[in-house]
Amino acid sequence: MKHKKAGALNVLVEALKKSSITTISFVLLIMIVIASVSSPYFLDSYNIQALIRDLAFVGMIGMAQSLLLLVGELDLSVGKIASLCGILAGMMMVTYGVDPYLALGLALILGLVFGIINGLLITQLRLNAMVATIGMQGVYGGINLVLTKGKAITGIPESIYILGKGTIGFIPIPFFFTIAVAIFILFLVKKTKTGRYIYAIGNNKEAAKILGIKVDRIRVMLYAIVGLISALAGILYVARLGSSQSSIGESWPMNSIASAVIGGVALTGGVGNPVGALIGSAIISIISNLIVLLGVSVYWQSAVSGFVVVLAISFSSISTILAEKRQKKVKLSVTEEKGQGETS
């Protein structure tokens, strides 16, 4: 009997251990329960749809950001790349009459190029990622202002609205893009050679070099992917609003990092699952949604949501501490049983 129990527990612990996103999924479930209990409007289908549309954007950027966090770096220019690509797509469509879908494709390529520029600056000039991308977000944001003089670009062709405003069944279309990004990133980090190298670099950069891993090439590639996904989020947002605005993505750099950390990706690199960032972004979105539903004063909203984000981060770190303790106990009881088995 006792053995059976320990065996089942072991399997459970193994499963828990294998997936770093299990615990954070529990936190998400708890959040959903709390939210639906505290506001009758939370589970309203209109609200849920708005929520999913909202988290699709931060979720996408958060997962991309996690890739960089895995190698111990980050990109603070994601929001400005997104809005600049949105503006460029809008200008191509409205001012130059480029075919809308061709314009979107070109904007994606530009996002990729911006990412590569970030990556080359950081790897070739050996700049610190944080400082370099703070600088670059100024540059991208500045180009943005020069092009638009701060005005929104309206008159976006309605044929692309479906990408941002449409739904398939109940689910908003941007979320399908997020799922596609999640699947791509999941396969990249968990199944491919490059993914393993990403973790190796985050674990020990010097060892990775000695192993003959092309460290800089992979880093540039990651910045390129982040640029591409930022551009994707940017143009989907343009489709959602029906206009290109330079304010798109202002909160994305911080929220993407927060959702990655809540999702269990370590800022120091080498540990975590990028898909955790999707769950993290869901938690952040539920928090800001709930604050509105509960009618918290507008002036208090930022303070409350900030505090709850800190709380959410502590949740995941506290659960890690608890999981470690539990693991230790289980392993100890296993060794003790073994010991008894040997002596008897």
Next chain:
Amino acid sequence: MKILEAKNITKLFPGVVALDSVDISIFRGQIHCIIGENGAGKSTLIKCLMGVYTPESGEILINGKSAIKNRSLFDKIAYVPQEIDLFPHMSVAENLFMPYDKTGISGLIRQKSLEKRAILLLKKFKIDVAPWDLVKDIPISAQQLLQIARATLRENFEVLMLDEPTTSLTMEDTQSLFDIIKAIRNQDKAVIFISHKLEEIFSLGDVLTVFRNGKKVAHESLSDVDIPWVISQMTGQDIDQKQVFWSEKVQDESLLEIQNLTGEDFENISFRLKKGEILGFSGLVGAGRSELMQAIFGYLPVYSGSVRLEGKAWKLGDTNYSVENGLVYLPEDRKGQGILPLMSVRENLSISALKRLLRGCFISARQEEALANESIATYSIKTPDAENLILYLSGGNQQKVVIGRAMNCEPRVLIFDEPTKGIDVGAKTEIYKLMKQLAEEKGIGIILISSEMDEVQKCSNRIITLYRGRLSGEFPQGVSKEELMSAIIGQHQNQS
């Protein structure tokens, strides 16, 4: 007089019993040596004695009082860790007196008086640096001595624990360290000395306790025992000290040719390595051996000169090229440059062989597992399973993982940089056998850098010595220790 006593302590870790009902008593005025293979429980024991770990059962007494209940008693124990843990961007003086309250300095800190006190200490410990030098700029050996000096500054310490303090010291430094340790003993304090170097233990220690698999297996006065006895106690078997491990199948074909190589820390180096040969490199700490090899490997820059592998011109400065073309470097700094600490043993082993494990774009999980288990068996890596984090393995087993990983790249030249640093006698012999086997069976050319003369003599078909970045001699196998020594310290006249 008994100062420190552990009674029947047991410490458990996930999957292992690290210490199994251990008793040990430390007396004033004695140098108490502790020896054991990696994973024998030495580090766990000292961490229990220091109060870092709390044992699951048993009692620790300091001056006869329970230290587990009264933790301030642990302040009487000064500890010098194996790795350097100084503040690199602070001055020598600041490092010496940190933390200030424990070294009798209170209130405002005056730079001048700190430096004055530091000068006296630096003289006493024969550390040849100025108090205002930044720690990052002084040699590793000076840093090591500084750590020891710092430990002795703790107010009213009674026991000094040293964990392998000589691994990065030159012979001179080691000698002056030993004088200091003896002086501390003569002040009626107790010293606990942990080392893998048996000669050191016999020249320094008073009593010896041997650990094996978490148990205390022997405790004797050092004057009553000899080296073979200690080794047999440590390993539980008899190891022939005279056994040699050089390759019996050196082929005539030359594999690696180095021509007039010059870099930051070495000058005008030329040598050849044959297939199936083990070529030893000897020299003092700082002679440029590691730097030379890292430059050949492409990790450090080369200013001039050329490298050829099997007659073909070699691209320098690209580690990826080196690994793909069969030149693999196993770093001395296992922690900083070798292992991927937060990844599993499986992932650490497969990382160099992923190309072979691909099914289309994706890594085949089954093949990867098979490779990991095969390597674990081939190199007898002790781990609960392949999913265990490599961080939790003992140093010797981590090294075996690093070797297994290197072998997975199918190398033609392997550069071993201090492969047995911090590894016990039993595991050392295993690694020597492995090197010999690789050279003989696969015709791999092996370059062995080692600071242990014994090791170089036992394993090498030829030995090249370096002194201050230049070649100072070349010797065939079986060269005498004296001859080798004079070349290492730059006294040998090269006949050629």
